[in-house]
Amino acid sequence: MTDTPTVEPTKADSLSMRDNRTGREYDIPITDGTIRAADLRQIGVKGEPGLATYDPGFVNTASCRSAITFIDGDLGILEYRGYPIEQLAEQSTFLEVAYLLLHGELPTQAQLDEWVLSITYHTFIHENLKQFIEGFRYDAHPMGMLMATVSALSTFYPAASKIDDPENRMLQITRLIAKMPTLGAFAYRHQQGKPYVYPDNSLSYTANFLAMLFKMSEPTYQADERLVHALEVLFILHADHEQNCSTNAVRSIGSSQVDPYSAVAGGIAALYGPLHGGANEAVLAMLKRIGTTEDIPDFIAGVKDGKEKLMGFGHRVYKNYDPRAKIIKKACDDVFEVTGVNPLLKIAQELEKIALEDEYFVKRKLYPNVDFYSGLIYEALQFPAEMFTVLFAIGRTPGWLAQWSELVQDKEQKIARPKQVYTGIRSRDFVPMSER
Ligand code: ACO
Numbered sequence: 504m505t506d507t508p509t510v511e512p513t514k515a516d517s518l519s520m521r522d523n524r525t526g527r528e529y530d531i532p533i534t535d536g537t538i539r540a541a542d543l544r545q546i547g548v549k550g551e552p553g554l555a556t557y558d559p560g561f562v563n564t565a566s567c568r569s570a571i572t573f574i575d576g577d578l579g580i581l582e583y584r585g586y587p588i589e590q591l592a593e594q595s596t597f598l599e600v601a602y603l604l605l606h607g608e609l610p611t612q613a614q615l616d617e618w619v620l621s622i623t624y625h626t627f628i629h630e631n632l633k634q635f636i637e638g639f640r641y642d643a644h645p646m647g648m649l650m651a652t653v654s655a656l657s658t659f660y661p662a663a664s665k666i667d668d669p670e671n672r673m674l675q676i677t678r679l680i681a682k683m684p685t686l687g688a689f690a691y692r693h694q695q696g697k698p699y700v701y702p703d704n705s706l707s708y709t710a711n712f713l714a715m716l717f718k719m720s721e722p723t724y725q726a727d728e729r730l731v732h733a734l735e736v737l738f739i740l741h742a743d744h745e746q747n748c749s750t751n752a753v754r755s756i757g758s759s760q761v762d763p764y765s766a767v768a769g770g771i772a773a774l775y776g777p778l779h780g781g782a783n784e785a786v787l788a789m790l791k792r793i794g795t796t797e798d799i800p801d802f803i804a805g806v807k808d809g810k811e812k813l814m815g816f817g818h819r820v821y822k823n824y825d826p827r828a829k830i831i832k833k834a835c836d837d838v839f840e841v842t843g844v845n846p847l848l849k850i851a852q853e854l855e856k857i858a859l860e861d862e863y864f865v866k867r868k869l870y871p872n873v874d875f876y877s878g879l880i881y882e883a884l885q886f887p888a889e890m891f892t893v894l895f896a897i898g899r900t901p902g903w904l905a906q907w908s909e910l911v912q913d914k915e916q917k918i919a920r921p922k923q924v925y926t927g928i929r930s931r932d933f934v935p936m937s938e939r
Contacts, residue, residue, distance in 0.1 A: 516532060516533045516534070517530045517531060517532050517533055518530070518531045518532075518533055518538055519531075520546065522546050522547075522548075522554075524548050525548060527546075529545065529546055531543070535568075537565050540555065540556050540564070543555060543556065555922050555924075557924055560819075561746075561751070562819070565746075566746060566751065566754070566919075567746070567754065567909075567910065567913065567916065568913070568915070569745065569746070569906070569909060570584070570607065570909070571583070571584065571604060571743060571745070571902070571905050571906060571909060572584075572604075572743045572744060572745040572902070573585070573745075574744070574745055574820050574821075576818070576820035576821045576822050576823065577822050577823055578823060579821060579823035579824050579825065579826050580826065581744075581826045581827065583600060583603055583604055583742065583743055584603050584604065584607055584608070586603065586609075588739075588740065588826055588827065588830070589826065589830065591603075591739055592736050592739050592740060592830050595609075595739060596707075596708075596735060596739075597708060597709060597735050597738040597739050597742070597898070598615070598618060598619055598622060598680075598708055599615055600739050600742050600901070601618075601680055601742065601901035602614070602615065602618050604742060604743055604901045604902055604905040605676065605901060605904065605905045605908065619708075621677050621681075622677060622680055622681045622708065623681070623704045623708075624681070624704075625677055625678045625681035625682060626681045626682065626684070626685055626702035626704060626711065627682075627685065627701065627702055628652075628682055628685050628686065628689070629659050631659075632652060632655060632656070632659065632686075633689065633699060635651075635652065635655055636648060636652060636686075636689050636690065636693050636699075637693065639651075639690075639693060641693075641694070641696060642694065643690075643693070643694065644889050645687065645690035645691055645694055645889050645890055645893045646771065646774075646775045646781075646889070646892050646893055646896070647775075648686075648689075648690035648693065648694075649683075649686055649687055649690055649771055649893055649896060650768050650771040650772050650775070651768075652686045652689075652690070653679070653683075653686065653764055653767055653768045653771060654764060654765060654768035655764075656678070656679065656682065656764040657762045657764035657765050657768075660675060660678065660762075660764070663675045663762035663763060663764055664761070664762045666760055666762065666763070666911050667911075672763070672908060672911070675762070675763050675764070676763065676904045676908065679763065679764065679767060679900060679904065680900050680901055680904065683896065683897045683900050684702075684708065684709075684711065684712035684715065684897055685702055685715060687712070687890075687893045687894070687896070687897055688700065688712060688715035688716045689715075690893065691716055691887075691890055691893070692715075692716070694887075694889070697719075699715075700714060700715045700716075700718045700724075701715075702715060703715075703723065703724075705723075707731065708735075709731050709734050709735045709738065710725075710726055710731045712734075712897070713726040713730070713731065713734070714726065716886075717885070727841050729837055729838070729840070729841050730838060730841055730842075730884060732837070733834045733837055733838045733880060733884070734884065734894075736830065736834050737831070737834065737877060737880065737881075737894065737898060738894075738897065738898035739898070740827040740830055740831065740873060740898070741827075741873070741894075741895050741898030741899050741902075742898055742899065742901050742902050743899070743901070743902025743905065743906070744899075744902065745820075747779070747819075748773045748774075748776070748778075748779045749770040749771070749773035749774040749779060749780065749899065749903070750770065750899075750902065750903060750906050751773075752769045752770050752772065752773035753766045753767055753769060753770035753903045753906060753907055754766075754906055754907065754910050754919070755769075755919040756769040756770075757907045757910050757911065758910065758916060758917065758918045758919040759918055759919075760911070760918075763904060763907050766903075766907055767900065767903050767904070767907070770896075770899070770903045771896050774892060774895060774896055774899065775892060777814075780874075780891075780892040780895040780896065780899075781892050782814055782815055782872070782874040783815070783874035783875075783877045783878035783881070783891045783892070783895070784878065784888045784889065784891045784892060785814040785815075785874075786814045786815040786851075786874055786875055786878045787847070787878040787879070787882060787888050787891075788814075788888070789813075789814045789815075790847040790850050790851055790854075790878075790879075791847065793850055793854070794850075795850070796849060796850055796853045799850070799853055799854055799857055800857070802854075803854075803857055803858065803861060806863075807861075807863045813854070813858060813864070813869070814874070815871060815872055815874045815875030815876075815878075816858060816864065816869045816870065816871055816872065816875065817867070817869040817870075817872065818870070818872045821870060821872065822868035822870075823868070823870060824870045824871065825870060825871060825872045825873050827872075827873040828870070828871040828872055828873055828875055828876060831873065831875075831876040831877050831880065832876050834880060835848065835876055835879060835880055838880050838883050838884065839883060842883040842884070843883075845879045845882055845883050847879055847882075848879055851875065851876065851879060855871055855875070877891070877895075878891055881894060
């Protein structure tokens with residue numbers, strides 16, 4: 504993995520600070536636009552711990568040095584290993600992008616062929632895992648099933664705990680990327696009460712996933728190529744997004760040196776939440792609840808009054824149009840050409856138009872994010888809403904694993920263990936029950 508070289512700080516690359524409690528002055532080196540929080544420890548008053556930063560939600564704290572994904576939130580730029588997302592979405596395949604994220608370079612034809620073959624080879628899951636899925640209730644949420652089955656994979660592959668062995672790491676990475684569609688599809692079939700469909704290794708990664716979801720009695724399930732392509736683009740758009748909530752969870756769990764299945768299961772849990780990957784499900788529910796374009800102004804008024812959020816809008820990093828949302832908006836047209844237009848599209852478009860002109864959203868730089876239109880496509884592709892986040896998880900798996908791989912090779916990383924500012928009561932004597 505390549506890494507950006509560290510610039511040796513000079514006096515000019517430093518921050519001068521004066522602690523007004525003591526009158527002492529400090530020069531803190533600045534490297535790559537950051538100061539090291541540990542350098543603040545030297546600033547202190549005698550008898551008290553050194554200075555620390557307080558940053559709930561890590562809004563201005565870098566947790567790692569990474570060479571995988573670049574985002575400029577103000578300009579709306581997203582690049583994987585330096586390649587713009589627009590070019591990858593248009594010219595690449597999901598497995599090619601996965602290779603790029605993991606290895607840092609686009610594969611040659613021979614490397615891609617070998618990669619696709621090894622992914623294809625690992626698509627099947629152990630029959631015991633199928634029985635494990637059967638144990639879930641008929642109405643279990645597929646994300647809960649996915650989280651549990653990915654976690655269970657660590658019991659099938661105990662060698663995965665040897666995270667210092669590069670060959671072993673790559674084997675587990677290949678396995679997990681290969682098995683995610685199978686686990687996602689089995690969770691879906693379980694919920695539907697339909698028999699599981701085994702992988703068809705003559706199909707592409709995405710076409711095989713659609714076959715495992717929707718095949719019934721036909722000998723081969725052939726999904727419409729345009730729909731396969733649209734889903735492939737969606738997977739590419741979701742493949743990585745630097746230090747988002749779920750990736751941070753994967754890195755944080757991975758920092759304990761646990762196996763990658765356990766770390767990714769934690770990422771899936773984080774993704775499940777409505778403020779993260781669960782947002783597209785929430786967008787669809789919101790659009791259905793609004794019902795007609797005439798009801799949009801009332802809804803917007805409620806959002807501005809703080810009664811609820813406009814789901815699919817706003818982003819911690821993007822203070823501009825999310826570049827992924829632009830690509831998805833275009834993919835909507837391609838999908839609707841095959842499936843017919845989702846009637847909720849009109850409400851979404853009108854909602855976007857009104858919000859983008861409204862001072863509340865303009866002032867806060869709230870633009871559509873990746874989740875605003877993706878739910879409409881997923882619904883048109885016949886996915887029930889509970890499956891939306893599963894699709895996100897399948898797409899994000901190469902990113903989680905590339906970030907995990909970078910983490911375990913980064914000599915500077917330590918077990919994640921943030922500080923706290925303690926605000927509770929100190930040292931008091933235990934009160935017996937009879938005296939409370
Ligand atoms: N609707 C209405 N107001 C909003 C929204 C929204 N969707 N998002 C942010 N705001 C407002 C906040 O209320 C706040 O207003 P205030 O300054 O008056 O208090 C201001 O904009 C800043 O918002 P924060 O919550 O501080 O922004 P943060 O970076 O913490 O949150 C988040 C980002 C979680 C994505 C937020 O915008 C949100 O909840 N959006 C809706 C959920 C969503 O779409 N999530 C998907 C994100 S993309 C992804 O995970 C793949």
